[in-house]
Amino acid sequence: MGHGDTHTDISRFDTEVYADRLRRAAALTAAAGLDAIVVGTGPDLQYLTGAVADTFERLTALVVPATGTPAVVTARLELASLRASAIGDLGLTVRDWVDGDDPYALALQGLPDDPALGVSDALPALHVIPLAQRTAQPVTLATPVLRELRMLKDPAELDALRTAGAAIDRVHARMGEWLRPGRTEAQVAADITAAIVAEGHHRAEFVIVGSGPNGADPHHEQSDRVIQRDDIVVIDIGGPVGAGYNSDCTRTYCFTAPPADIAEAYAVLERAQAAAVAAVRPGATAQSIDAAARNVLAEAGLGEYFIHRTGHGIGLSVHEEPYIVAGNTDRLRSGMAFSVEPGVYLPGRWGARLEDIVILTDEGPEPVNTRPRTLTRL
Ligand code: ZN
Ligand code: ZN
Ligand code: ZN
Numbered sequence: 001m002g003h004g005d006t007h008t009d010i011s012r013f014d015t016e017v018y019a020d021r022l023r024r025a026a027a028l029t030a031a032a033g034l035d036a037i038v039v040g041t042g043p044d045l046q047y048l049t050g051a052v053a054d055t056f057e058r059l060t061a062l063v064v065p066a067t068g069t070p071a072v073v074t075a076r077l078e079l080a081s082l083r084a085s086a087i088g089d090l091g092l093t094v095r096d097w098v099d100g101d102d103p104y105a106l107a108l109q110g111l112p113d114d115p116a117l118g119v120s121d122a123l124p125a126l127h128v129i130p131l132a133q134r135t136a137q138p139v140t141l142a143t144p145v146l147r148e149l150r151m152l153k154d155p156a157e158l159d160a161l162r163t164a165g166a167a168i169d170r171v172h173a174r175m176g177e178w179l180r181p182g183r184t185e186a187q188v189a190a191d192i193t194a195a196i197v198a199e200g201h202h203r204a205e206f207v208i209v210g211s212g213p214n215g216a217d218p219h220h221e222q223s224d225r226v227i228q229r230d231d232i233v234v235i236d237i238g239g240p241v242g243a244g245y246n247s248d249c250t251r252t253y254c255f256t257a258p259p260a261d262i263a264e265a266y267a268v269l270e271r272a273q274a275a276a277v278a279a280v281r282p283g284a285t286a287q288s289i290d291a292a293a294r295n296v297l298a299e300a301g302l303g304e305y306f307i308h309r310t311g312h313g314i315g316l317s318v319h320e321e322p323y324i325v326a327g328n329t330d331r332l333r334s335g336m337a338f339s340v341e342p343g344v345y346l347p348g349r350w351g352a353r354l355e356d357i358v359i360l361t362d363e364g365p366e367p368v369n370t371r372p373r374t375l376t377r378l
Contacts, residue, residue: 012050030066035115040123051085118142160245165368168247208236215351250355272296280365
């Protein structure tokens with residue numbers, strides 16, 4: 001799976017990209033009526049500083065006050081790796097602590113008494129509770145601040161997603177090298193995993209090889225099932241590239257001419273995916289994109305076989321806002337990036353899914369995946 005979990009090879013953007021994000025985070029923190037947000041390690045910290053840190057019981061957090069200089073609180077043993085990130089160039093206050101110190105008091109240093117705090121949603125409860133005990137105000141989620149930032153990608157992020165899309169397209173383009181009847185799904189998946197790294201990813205984040213009846217289970221990953229000549233095979237693959245931005249692309253394959261019912265259903269799926277992509281424009285609701293795909297399938301009598309949402313946002317996380325799902329009335333804006341991935345799943349028989357990552361630009365929808373969208377015969 002690549003390079004272990006230190007990921008020192010994950011690149012980062014120019015320092016000014018992070019400085020800009022921190023300024024916007026502070027402005028949104030103020031607008032939310034908060035004195036500060038406390039951001040734990042993971043994609044949120046990576047987004048704001050470029051730092052790839054992985055801590056749990058020892059508090060490492062970025063504190064972004066509504067006004068003033070952001071501070072990083074970290075265990076001294078994490079300090080060197082954090083200084084190697086953009087944190088070293090951003091002019092942030094760094095407050096390190098050793099076992100026995102009170103990192104929570106350090107986190108709140110310089111803030112008003114009883115500050116209104118927002119915490120990132122991945123900050124462990126074992127840090128949230130002690131923070132909450134040090135302020136008389138209720139601690140809330142910083143989600144509105146971080147969601148708004150991460151959902152609207154800046155140009156550097158959009159380029160990163162284009163690079164990721166091209167990398168996973170190269171893997172799909174090579175599928176005939178590995179995907180053959182007589183091999184097991186697991187054997188094919190191992191080859192794909194290696195190719196995902198060879199084509200420029202840090203690692204494979206997920207490799208779904210769903211052959212025959214396994215393709216009808218959207219949650220299927222891979223198995224020792226031997227692929228058959230008349231199988232339909234769903235291949236859904238992706239992983240992080242460059243500064244940590246993810247690819248995610250599904251194509252469906254076969255080895256012989258499919259029976260008419262499968263060919264017809266797949267043609268409907270293709271139309272459903274195209275209709276959903278065509279509906280992507282600024283101001284459209286997220287749920288209208290889901291409906292655009294679902295309506296095409298429903299009109300062809302396939303509605304009951306499309307059993308998941310149409311898509312999810314993507315960036316530093318494979319699944320993030322905005323979710324393209326019934327009930328989400330959020331309006332799409334230029335700078336958002338998400339999957340459009342309808343599928344049809346006939347239980348016990350076969351399944352198909354067609355997935356592209358689509359960026360919404362001022363000019364309209366831009367799929368970052370460009371491989372043929374037909375049922376591809378190898
Ligand atoms: Zn790596
Ligand atoms: Zn996928
Ligand atoms: Zn996806």
